Amino acid sequence: MENCCKPSLLFSVSCLFVLTQLLSWVTTQQFLVFGPSDPIVAAPGREALLPCSVFPAMNVENMEELRWFRTRFSEAVLVYRDQEEQKEGQMPEYSWRTSLVKDQFHQGKAAVRIQHVQASDSGIYICHFKQGHVYEEAILELKVAAMGSVPEVHIKGPEDGGVCVVCMTSGWYPKPQVHWRDSRGENLPVSSETHHEDAKELFSTETSLVVRDSSVGNVTCSIFNPILGQEKVMAMFIPEPFFPQASPWKPAFLMTLTMMVLLVLGACYLLRREHSARLEVQQEWGNLQHEKDELLKTKEDALRTTRALREELDGRKAAYNAAWRKAQLYADWRKEHFQAWTFTLDPASAHPILAIAQDRMSVTRKDTTMCLDDLFSVTGTGGISSGRYYWEVKLTKREGSKWILGVCREGVDRKDFYFESPAKGFWTVGQSSSGYWAYIDSGRASLSIRQAAQIVGVFVDYTEGDVSFYNMSDMSHIFSFHEASFSGTLFPYFRIKSGNVSMVVRSMACVSEEEEREEGEERKEKK
CATH class of the missing domain: 2.60.40.10 (Immunoglobulins)
Incomplete structure (x- = not known):
């Protein structure tokens, strides 16, 4: 009986030893990361997929960090942490072109999609997977290339x-x-x-x-x-x-050419005899040529004077055009040079606390009792990428309210905390509890307003890089951003920081009706 138990005990000890070794390996080598062995090829303007996977397969959704980077760890192409993509540390050239493919997370696979591939995207990438104190990396190569058509x-x-x-x-x-x-x-x-x-x-x-x-x-x-x-x-x-063949007419052409040469020599002999008579003719011709040269010189002087006068006239025209664009007075006069811009508010771009009217022409806060000063903003549906346009915004119940309006560049970040400035793609003015302000790169510039702004006119000259604001109540100038560096499309921008102010986009048809009604009332008062 004792002899039968010994092999069983020895087998149990062996299994326990193997199990211990496997558990030790799993504890120290939790996973490995692999990428494709062959280079990934993508054409310019298309998209590229940079996949990586872990072994053994496990769900990577709850991993501490997934990171794709180029040469430096801190300069990331994409970072996934706390179950969402992170913008911190991401290189600007990838911020709007990358996204994470998550549909195979449960199989241990993840990939970065790069859209609008550029020549600078070509090169080595490293995917970095981290869980706790353990991390593994894999190297990928992206080649930007395209095979064209058959010749x-x-x-x-x-x-x-x-x-x-x-x-x-x-x-x-x-x-x-x-x-x-x-x-x-x-x-x-x-x-x-x-x-x-x-x-x-x-x-x-x-x-x-x-x-x-x-x-x-x-x-x-x-x-x-x-x-x-x-x-x-x-x-x-x-x-x-x-292939071209030898022409049979070549010998005949050579013979003809020889005869012509002989005729020319004979003509030269005859002309030599008349040389003395032609000298007088040449003398007279020289005098005529001299007179012709004098006339040409006089004509060139006249043309030079005309050209100088034309250049001076063009310079004055250019100075006039530059002067009216930079003029800060007479809003009605500027309207003659700008086209009315018609648009509605975009509900998809609005903060949930903002209420957009049914006609999409006005915005207010849903709850004005809450003492919040947050990033409650909305943009217009129409974008400007060229030309000169203007629109008007009517402000009601503005006392004690804080608001900002103007234009912003397409794609600006309005989700996280931000400060409106031209460097970040905002050209705006607004009102706070301490007065009116223009939001510039160095902070805020205080504005002096003669009359409370009930209607604000926004004038955008995309070509000249100019954004100007006017108080349409008294037609006075508020502030101008000159020589702004625009890139991309500009959209109307509205932000209600606090209070129950209502911001109404006035269509040009409504403006015309109001002006006609006011003129009629003035005529009645005069009578």
């Missing part, structure tokens, strides 16, 4: 004593290498080569070759991508009848 080869016609053959292709990145080869694979000299880059950064190439040897037969156009190491080729057979 189109055709015979253009006779040229320079041979046959001109043209090869065209498009859709390549980077600029491809072009080679002409004969039937034996030898390189042929290129006659001309042009490259054109389109709006998507893809290259089109047109190259030509002049073949003078009728025995060449086949020629091949090869288009090679240096990054992918791949090429596309197309061959063309040139029949011998396409």
